[in-house]
Amino acid sequence: MAVAAAIGAVFTLDGAAQDEAEGKPLIVPANTVGEQRTSVLYGKADARHTLSVVMDPRCAPCGRMEAALGRTMRELADKGAYRIEYRLATGEDEARGGEGSRRAVNALGAAANEGPEKFVRYLGAVLAGRSDRGEWDGDAPASADTLLGIAGRVEGLRTPAFDKAVRESTYLPWVKKVSAAHRQDGGGALPRVALDGSPLVVLDGDGTPVSREEFVRLVRGGKGG
Template sequence: MSEKNHQGKRTARQRLAVEREKQKASERRRRTLIVAATVVCVLGLAAVIGLLAANSGKSSKSSTGPVVAPSGAQGKDSLAIPVGQDGAKSTLTVWEDFRCPACKAFEAVYRPTLRELTGSGKLRVEYHLVRLIDGNLGGTGSLRAANAAACAQDAGKFPAYHDVLFENQPAETDDAYADNNKLVQLAGKVSGLDTPAFTKCVKDGTHDGWVDKSHQAFQAGGFSGTPTVLLNGKDILKDRTMTPAKLKQMVEAADKG
């Protein structure tokens, strides 16, 4: 082997090593973002538990009206909004709050992978909407946004509107999503969603009782905070080595059987 060829191979190996280190560093930053943001949402659970204890002698009946599940909701008590094909061999269960910064961080990091896997029929995602931050900081933005997302599900526009809500998420202490007009305005970012039927659903709080029931199921499940993400029943965010690439490998392995 000539000295020139030897030098070329050594340089190529060095470039590869640098790229690998860059990739590792990028994945570390992503995991740190999710873990750090999750701490904020976990704090909300303590406030909710305290509120439940204070009201333990009161009726558990929803104060937000009848339970009206959105179109196409599935699972126990019709509390899950499904995205993806029914025949997928893997199911990702996601408990989210539209006011939760950690939920936004999770979506930002994992959304491209989730879209790829649901689009290929390898993964089915079941979204459960909760109002954890309302209990932590007060306000109704979590409830109002979740109801609006359920209204978008009625219109067959849930995935797009779900993404818009996270992309435009206000600061955690800013209860901007308590304003129904804001939620209707954001519908303008989703083709075909800004309709009189959607506006009425949002302003009437059609699915408020359903959101409350979903939140009660979250509490009954003993989950520690949002987002809670379960792949075939296993909490993947407890795995410190979890990355979108690792999630994809797990789903593809299950798909192959």
């Protein structure tokens, strides 16, 4: 199993990917895992179980789930019940047009490079704009100013390196790898949560997140109790 990298890494891209990413080098954020390093790790790398959480920054149900269950998910990870592998998607851009998801995932990559705790706090702040549609609409996260403004709520995140990566879309080639990995997994409705590969139903039929107590029960009913 791959473990989180302590620092970011630089790779070369094939021609097609270079064209899509405007010739930028592929820079992979630190604290990423997996064969292609397309997941962001939170928790102990050697935890026996893995909670996979797939979300799109422009996805309103993802925002509702994060608001209701994000803290509980991470508390269980902090206790060693599992490690969390966050997998990001950009399907909302393809479905609705624009590039807000891609730009937001780029910024999330920059946050991951600063550290797992900053990543999860920034993820929650970005998704808060979709939880009730009260903060921003449409393709607003395509704006670097919007993404940097949200980052200002996360203590210590606005470093010169972070700001530069957001404004220059440093991690855009990595975003394309992340998006491709999601498509290869079959895409589908989000959010998607699984414990050791077994899906967990975290939203009811009308899209309302289950309670924290129900989520804990689901985890304990699996292998991560």
